[in-house]
Amino acid sequence: METSLTGSMQGKVVLVTGGGRGVGRGIALDMAKAGARVVVNDLGASLKGDDSGDLSPAQAVAAEIEAAGGEAVADGNSVADWDGAQAMVQAATDRFGRIDAVVNNAGNLRDVLFHKMEEDDFDAVIAVHLKGAFNVSRAAAPHFKTQASGAYVHMTSTSGLIGNFGQANYSAAKLGIAALSKSIALDMARFNVRSNAVAPFAWTRMVGSIPEDTPEQKRRVEGLKKLVPEKIAPFVVALCGDAGASVTGQIFGVRNNEIFLFSQPRPIRSAHTAGGWTPEAIAERVFPMFERDFYPLHRSGDVFTWDPV
Incomplete structure (x- = not known):
């Protein structure tokens, strides 16, 4: 990876949560390649998020960025903690003097x-x-407001936008994220701040937990394995760059080389x-x-019945 002195994110500072693995890692690396200075946040917890965590994934990505000539800092705070979220934004401003995305x-x-879902299963995912x-x-909002600029990208999922078995907690959270993104776009538009949601199709550690107990499940998993997590990053970089300044309040999907614009609920009959x-x-x-x-x-x-392209 080589950083670009004229990249679309040159001079900008980006915080990527869950940046130590999978989709987040790809986004962090591409942001740095485009010229951004990056805060790589990753708690390093298990898939369920129920252990003490390990900062090494975030540190490894930050080290990879720096080895390629970029600037990055690792952060191990939990997004689920209000003070932790404040701290990771503070890490960006302390180290790099600002935050842009x-x-x-x-x-x-x-x-x-x-x-069969227990209360803790629901609460932990939400x-x-x-x-x-x-x-x-x-945590970033006051900084965006003061500088009259900023970009949010939130990861939603077709599990929430469309539906899936066994994911009432995850689906509720992901559809909620789409609504949160729209609300942020509406409330922050006056400050020149935009907010969009992206549904990533990618074979990651989370997707890798899908069971393969039946022939149907095995076929589904084989298809999902074709979805490359690094394919999500270019679109996220484009959304956060100056060229995406007029794009806000939208829901997108990225599936390998395909990019989707999703509909949003409107009355269809009365x-x-x-x-x-x-x-x-x-x-x-x-x-x-x-x-x-x-x-x-x-x-x-x-x-989404066709093979990824």
Whole structure:
């Protein structure tokens, strides 16, 4: 990796959470290649996020950036902790004097069917994904407001946008992140700050936990193994650069060499009556009228059925 003196992120400072492995690692390295100075945050915890953590993944990525001539610092705070989020933003301003972009990539998994899910399974995933994205974004907000510029990229997922089995906690967090991103875009637009969500398709440590107990699961996993995590990074870099300054409030997807723009919920059918509705009238008129447009119980794999390109 060689850093570029004229890269699209030259002079900017970027915080990448979950930057020690997988998608986050690729983003951190590409940000540095584009000229950014990078805070590589990674707790180094297990997939479930329930152990004491290990800073070495973040340190390894920071060392790789510096060995290539870039500037980086490793951070081991937890995004789920308000003070930890403040500290990682402070690390950026202390070391590099500013912060220009936040990439909320840190995550964990506690996959289990809804009727078997325990409270801790739900709380732990919401705390890292949704609360973590809020914590880190909020910590950077005063700096973005003062300098009248800034970019947020939050990792959502088709598990939330479309659906998947056994991921009520993860799906709720990821769809919540899409809404959080839109709210940030609306609230921060007056300060020239943009916010977007990206659904990454990539074979990572988290995706690698998917079971392979049935032929269908094995076929799905074989397809997912073709999804390269480093393919996500160029799009994230483009969103955070000056060329992406007019792009905000959107939901994207990146699947190897494919880039998607996702729809956002809008009314597609309406029913009206002058005298008000009764339950009986709704059952007789509204349900049959709407039924042709009801969404089936699709999972992500039912929608993205073709091989990655």
